[in-house]
Amino acid sequence: SAVISQKPSRDICQRGTSLTIQCQVDSQVTMMFWYRQQPGQSLTLIATANQGSEATYESGFVIDKFPISRPNLTFSTLTVSNMSPEDSSIYLCSAGVSSGGYTFGSGTRLTVV
Amino acid sequence: AQSVTQLGSHVSVSEGALVLLRCNYSSSVPPYLFWYVQYPNQGLQLLLKYTSAATLVKGINGFEAEFKKSETSFHLTKPSAHMSDAAEYFCAVSVGGGKLIFGQGTELSVKP
Numbered sequence: 001s002a003v004i005s006q007k008p009s010r011d012i013c014q015r016g017t018s019l020t021i022q023c024q025v026d027s028q029v030t031m032m033f034w035y036r037q038q039p040g041q042s043l044t045l046i047a048t049a050n051q052g053s054e055a056t057y058e059s060g061f062v063i064d065k066f067p068i069s070r071p072n073l074t075f076s077t078l079t080v081s082n083m084s085p086e087d088s089s090i091y092l093c094s095a096g097v098s099s100g101g102y103t104f105g106s107g108t109r110l111t112v113v
Numbered sequence: 114a115q116s117v118t119q120l121g122s123h124v125s126v127s128e129g130a131l132v133l134l135r136c137n138y139s140s141s142v143p144p145y146l147f148w149y150v151q152y153p154n155q156g157l158q159l160l161l162k163y164t165s166a167a168t169l170v171k172g173i174n175g176f177e178a179e180f181k182k183s184e185t186s187f188h189l190t191k192p193s194a195h196m197s198d199a200a201e202y203f204c205a206v207s208v209g210g211g212k213l214i215f216g217q218g219t220e221l222s223v224k225p
Contacts, residue, residue: 001159031211042203042215043157092156094213101147102213106156 002027002095006105013083013112020079021108023093028073034066037090037107046091049076083112115140115208119216127224132176132191134219136204139185145207146187148178151218152200160202163187174198199223 003026013019023032032049046066047055055068070076080087088111096102120135138144145164149157161172168180178189187204204216 006156033211033213042217043213044215045212048210048212096211101159101162102211103159104149104157109154 001101002029002103004093004095004103004105006093006108008108009106010109011111013110015084015112017083018079018081019083019110020077021091021093023076023078023095023105025074025095029095030073031095032070032076033094033102034068034076034078035092035094035104037092039089043092046078049078049093080110083110085112088112115144115206115214117204117206117214117216119202119204119219121219122217123220123222125222125224126194128196129193132189132194132198132221134189134202134204134221136178136187136189136216137185138187138204138206140206140208142209146178146180147205147207147213148172148176148187148189149203149205150174150200151203157203160189194221194223196223196225 005024007022034046035043037043045058046061047057049055049068049070051070067079090107090109092107093105094102116139118137147162148160150160151157160176161170163170163180171177176191178187180187202219205213
């Protein structure tokens with residue numbers, strides 16, 4: 001299985017600012033994903049990061065708020081823009097294939113004050 | 114549409130007792146199913162996966178799960194709980210395009 005390094009592991013940010021989260025995979029993968037886990041909740045898919053094209057966003061998530069980059073097959077970033085306290089969550093990236101299972105990064109714990 | 118339901122948001126067992134975490138799924142196609150564990154302040158770790166091979170799947174840390182198509186279930190079990198098993202457990206179904214839909218999670222507590 002792929003190994004994913006995600007950073008930062010945690011951050012405290014001021015409202016109105018932006019934070020970029022990085023996700024590095026130790027091997028080339030076709031599929032990369034970004035999830036959000038709100039406090040005490042399950043995981044919700046934000047978007048699929050596509051290499052060479054725009055990300056595919058799930059209902060309720062928009063590119064202006066969560067711009068995503070995928071410059072190559074091993075790296076992706078998620079930016080949380082114009083943050084408000086409601087954005088305080090754990091953000092996780094994931095990669096892999098259905099048959100092999102999906103690996104997750106260790107998550108970024110974001111607190112917006 | 115695919116969905117996952119985990120019965121019981123909190124399960125408490127005594128150390129050495131059987132662990133049973135319930136998961137039911139809804140899928141219009143043969144599903145890929147997963148169990149993940151999340152320890153406090155950590156990411157998700159894959160426990161086991163069902164990908165249409167054997168219906169009884171063995172995973173890490175002594176956990177196993179049985180795929181029952183007739184019951185649309187994929188319950189997670191462990192014969193003897195250990196204190197280190199205390200964590201949040203998530204059942205998930207792959208819905209195509211690599212996306213996962215997660216259940217709401219079950220917090221497992223293990224009493225000494």
